[in-house]
Amino acid sequence: MTKSLSLLALLALLPGCAPWDLPGNGYSSLESLTWDPAVLAAADGVYVRLPAAGDLVRVKPDGSFATVNLGGASPDRMVLAPDDETVLAFVSWPVCLDDDPKIVYVDECRNEDLDTDSELAIIRDGAVVHAVDVPAQYNAFAFNEAGSLAVAYLDFSAGVDIDISGVLNLTEAVFVDIASGEAHSVPVGFAPENVLFSADGSKALVLSRSRVAVVSLVGADAWTRTVVYPLTLDVDQQVDPDNAVLISNESGDTDYALVSVSGQAELYVLDLTNESIDIVELDGVPADLIVDPVTNRTLVVYSNRATLDVLEHELFEVESFDLDEPCTRIAGDDGRFVLYNDRGTAHDVYVFDTEAETLDEELAENPVMELRITESAAWAVATMDTESAAGNDVSGFYDQYHGLGLFDLGDTPRDPVALLLEGDPVGFALTTDGTADYALVLMEGVDTLQKIDIAAGTSNEIRLEESPVGIDAMPDGLFVVSHPNPLGLVTFVDATTESMNTAAGFAAVGLLERPALPRRNVEE
Amino acid sequence: MLSLLCALALPAAAATNELSFEVGWLGAPDPAWDLFSNDNALGSVGLRAGFAVHPNVAIIAGWQHAANGATVDVPGAEDETYDEEDYYGGGSSFETALYTDQFSVGSKADVKVFKWLHPYVTAQLVGMRGLARLDDDSGDDENLTQVQRAGLTGGFLAGGGLDFIIKVRGKVAIAPYVELGYGWMAPLALKDLGTVQFSGFAGRTGVGVRF
Numbered sequence: 025m026t027k028s029l030s031l032l033a034l035l036a037l038l039p040g041c042a043p044w045d046l047p048g049n050g051y052s053s054l055e056s057l058t059w060d061p062a063v064l065a066a067a068d069g070v071y072v073r074l075p076a077a078g079d080l081v082r083v084k085p086d087g088s089f090a091t092v093n094l095g096g097a098s099p100d101r102m103v104l105a106p107d108d109e110t111v112l113a114f115v116s117w118p119v120c121l122d123d124d125p126k127i128v129y130v131d132e133c134r135n136e137d138l139d140t141d142s143e144l145a146i147i148r149d150g151a152v153v154h155a156v157d158v159p160a161q162y163n164a165f166a167f168n169e170a171g172s173l174a175v176a177y178l179d180f181s182a183g184v185d186i187d188i189s190g191v192l193n194l195t196e197a198v199f200v201d202i203a204s205g206e207a208h209s210v211p212v213g214f215a216p217e218n219v220l221f222s223a224d225g226s227k228a229l230v231l232s233r234s235r236v237a238v239v240s241l242v243g244a245d246a247w248t249r250t251v252v253y254p255l256t257l258d259v260d261q262q263v264d265p266d267n268a269v270l271i272s273n274e275s276g277d278t279d280y281a282l283v284s285v286s287g288q289a290e291l292y293v294l295d296l297t298n299e300s301i302d303i304v305e306l307d308g309v310p311a312d313l314i315v316d317p318v319t320n321r322t323l324v325v326y327s328n329r330a331t332l333d334v335l336e337h338e339l340f341e342v343e344s345f346d347l348d349e350p351c352t353r354i355a356g357d358d359g360r361f362v363l364y365n366d367r368g369t370a371h372d373v374y375v376f377d378t379e380a381e382t383l384d385e386e387l388a389e390n391p392v393m394e395l396r397i398t399e400s401a402a403w404a405v406a407t408m409d410t411e412s413a414a415g416n417d418v419s420g421f422y423d424q425y426h427g428l429g430l431f432d433l434g435d436t437p438r439d440p441v442a443l444l445l446e447g448d449p450v451g452f453a454l455t456t457d458g459t460a461d462y463a464l465v466l467m468e469g470v471d472t473l474q475k476i477d478i479a480a481g482t483s484n485e486i487r488l489e490e491s492p493v494g495i496d497a498m499p500d501g502l503f504v505v506s507h508p509n510p511l512g513l514v515t516f517v518d519a520t521t522e523s524m525n526t527a528a529g530f531a532a533v534g535l536l537e538r539p540a541l542p543r544r545n546v547e548e
Numbered sequence: 549m550l551s552l553l554c555a556l557a558l559p560a561a562a563a564t565n566e567l568s569f570e571v572g573w574l575g576a577p578d579p580a581w582d583l584f585s586n587d588n589a590l591g592s593v594g595l596r597a598g599f600a601v602h603p604n605v606a607i608i609a610g611w612q613h614a615a616n617g618a619t620v621d622v623p624g625a626e627d628e629t630y631d632e633e634d635y636y637g638g639g640s641s642f643e644t645a646l647y648t649d650q651f652s653v654g655s656k657a658d659v660k661v662f663k664w665l666h667p668y669v670t671a672q673l674v675g676m677r678g679l680a681r682l683d684d685d686s687g688d689d690e691n692l693t694q695v696q697r698a699g700l701t702g703g704f705l706a707g708g709g710l711d712f713i714i715k716v717r718g719k720v721a722i723a724p725y726v727e728l729g730y731g732w733m734a735p736l737a738l739k740d741l742g743t744v745q746f747s748g749f750a751g752r753t754g755v756g757v758r759f
Contacts, residue, residue: 050586050618052644058622076622077742091740131579489692510622510640511684511693528692532682536580536742 059531061506063514065496067108068149070504070514070527073099077534080113082150085502085516089530092150096542097143101163106171108499109148110202114160116142117542130539141543144176146205154205158198166219168228173241174200175228177216197230199239199247208247212237218265222278227296229281231265236283236294253294253301255285262286269315269322271337280337282322284310291324293340304340306333311352311367318359319378325351325363332363332376332383345383348372355395355404360433362404364392369411373404373431373440388429389422389442397433398454398461403478404431405463407449408442428452428465430478441481446470451495453503457520464503464519466492473505475519486522488515563606563658566598566723568756572612572650574705574731575748584646584680585616590746592648596754598656608670610652617645642684642693646744648736651675652705666711670727675702678736678744697741703733705750713758720759727752 056075064071069084071092078098083089097115104111119141120133127133142160145152164179177197197216199208213232220229221241227250228239238251255263264286271280281294282304289309293302308326315322324333330347349370351363363374369391375384390408397404408427422442426449430441447467455462465474473486473495490507492515497503501520507513512531517524573589581590594612601607621641654672661667682695707729714722731750735743 050584050616051621052583052586052618053621054623056623508640509684509693510642511682511695513693526692529682529695532695533740534742535682536583536680536738536744538579538743 058510058535059512061493061508063494063496063504063506064102064104064111065498065504066104066111067499070496070498071102071104071111071113071147072512072514072530073102074531074533076531077537078539079534080147081530081533083514083527083530085498085525085527087525087527089527089533090150091533092147092152094145094152095155096540097145099145100142100160103165105174105202106167106169110171111147112165112174112200112202113145113147114142114158114162115145116140116160118539120541120544123544125544128540128544130541133541144200144207146200146202156198156200156205156207158200158207159192161192162198164217166221166228168221168225168241169223170225172202173221173225173228174202175219175230176200177219177230179217195232197239199228199241210237210239210247210249212239212249213252217263218268220268220270220281222270222296223272223276224278227278229268229270229294229296231263231268231283233262236263236268236281238296251296251299253292255283255292255301261288264310267310267313269313271315271320271322274320282313282335284313291335291340302340304335304342306342307331307344311350312354314354314356314361316359316361316378317357321378323354323361323376323378325354327352327365327367332374334378345376345381347374347383348385353395355397356401358401360401362395362397362431362433364388364395364406366392366394373406373429375404375431375433375437384437386431386437386440388440389419390425390427390429392429393449394452395429396452396454398478399456400461402433403461404433405429405452405454405478406431407445407452407465426467428463428476430463430476430481443476443481443483450493451505453495453497455497455501455503455519462519464495464517466495466505468493473517475522484522486517486519486524488524489513489526563600563602563604563656564598564719564721564758565600566596566606566608566756566758568596568598568723568725568754570594570596570610570612570725570752570754570756572750572752574650574733574746574750576744576746577748578735578743578745580742580744581746583620583644584618584744586618587616589749590614590616590648592650594650596752596756604657604659606656606658608652608654608656608672610650610672612648612650612652614648614650615645617643620644640684642682643686645681645683647679647681649677651677654705658711663715664713666713666723667708668711668727669708670706670729672705673702674705674731674733676700676733676736676746678738680738680741680744682741695741697738699737699739701734701736703731703747705729705731707750707752709752711758720757722755723758724755725753 060073069082080092080099097117099113102113119139121137144156144158146154162176166175212230216232218231236253264284267284283292291304308329311327313324322335332345349372355362373386392406395406406429426445428443432438451466461478463476471491475484494506503517505515592612592614596610598606598608652672652674656670658666658668685691709727711725732747735745
């Protein structure tokens, strides 16, 4: 009996291996984000990358969501085409060089046998319509105005890690016909960094480090480099890819390109008809330039010079307008432009009418971070940064807070309005209900969306489920707000009716999937 | 069937009716299980009932329940190559839970070696219902991001064990037992979340009444 009791005691100890587990007593961690809150707001829904699961989901405004079948590949980067309906996604998938059919999962393949393959997936209505062979390192896209053509190239300024597997040709750009999925690699010069399209869509200008290549997009010589404009002889000088514009004549033909070179106080005028280069001397290094289609002139501002230069397009002579403070950015597009400085402590905001040649100076209470113009072109709305408090007066009070500046662009403008914001603005968008313009503002740590009637300067709060991290406009007028929830949370907001719908939990999709080796039977 | 054949070949009668309380383990090598537990096995508790149909054979049926969960840390967005920094403010976490119920039925064939020791073999079919729950704020019942998915799967258990018989009165005995073997379950499909599979070492131990 004693022996039996001892055995009983021994058996009673066996469960000491903790079989009484209850939820919450374990610990685990993921190596990647469950979802990327930088979502793509397309016409058919919001596309969301799920890095941990390696999936792509489409979330619809009704709150439903479904995985986009990428054939086992994971989305690395994606961009929305101008038609708002096509998503271009660089996708990659693991490849096991050991062709043993028993190897099914990634963790069954030896590390030295693991490799990665990639392609560009063209996605429409939640499905891949074309898969295009484009080097995975290419991380930037340019689209023509019609949105029918995409150019993929490598943008070093994006600051991403570039993995060179095999041989990578940095002198090429890949032109992709979005409708057919047809791709054409064109040698354009070392490290292409920006692409401009002519107004008629017949040619593209690819700006690379030291030259500009013209690529024909139509006719017998389509997809070939027809002309190269070498812009710098000094290898230390580089084309400034962000400061280049095309100039079209009244009949719509693109005649010239204006290109600046980093650090140089001059503009290169590329004659696209007669294939020649001229140089316009400036008094400073351009910070921003924009073409005014109304007067067919180009506006240039400088970060270190308080001047607005206006270039006419016949002889490229410069007319200068003095400013009180330098401006680094120009916003607008039809004869009425807003000049501001988003790099320093300058507070001046200028409204320039190109036909009347009037320059109205306004004052932003704090330095401008970002400025946008309403669809009606009646208002400019700017988010403003904090700055060191300059005193105990009202300006000193403003300095302590982020703000929203409302600038009247009408013919008889009212004084600017500076609204104080409770928190750091993490996103803002502009909308209209047909009768009034509104600014939608999100602030860090504040679980409301502020709907601001711009003309009235009044605010209405739309309460959100959680604090937001970003806002995007959908093509149908809805706005999608992202929240920093690890399992996925976005809110679709109709700013007109102030109604909203929430989609939650989509980031859990595929979290339990064991990563398999896809496309094992596909001939490479 | 194996246990039945073994039993028919055995001379000494031992099988009795039984009702037992038991704990069990089933191997969980699937990496997906890591989101629910740091252990390598699914630990469970349950009941087993047996009905003697032959001097050496009993039909047994059992139920095992398990509840496992973990806190899962998610890295912050600054660890990724995104433009939008600090989306997660340096990281966040969510809770997971997996509730499983195993229902088994099979046969058990034993032999009396000593009055107090009855070795046996057993083979059982197992059905499993699983319920996974993911929640970033488990303290809030109305939290929007409560993800819940259920699934069904099946498999088998086979092994051998030892019954330790402690006579109490007449035909009634208390019987601790221990059982080891192999178990295999088809992947438990939890809809769009994915799958979790259990297989490998299986063990059961418990104590019950024989009558």
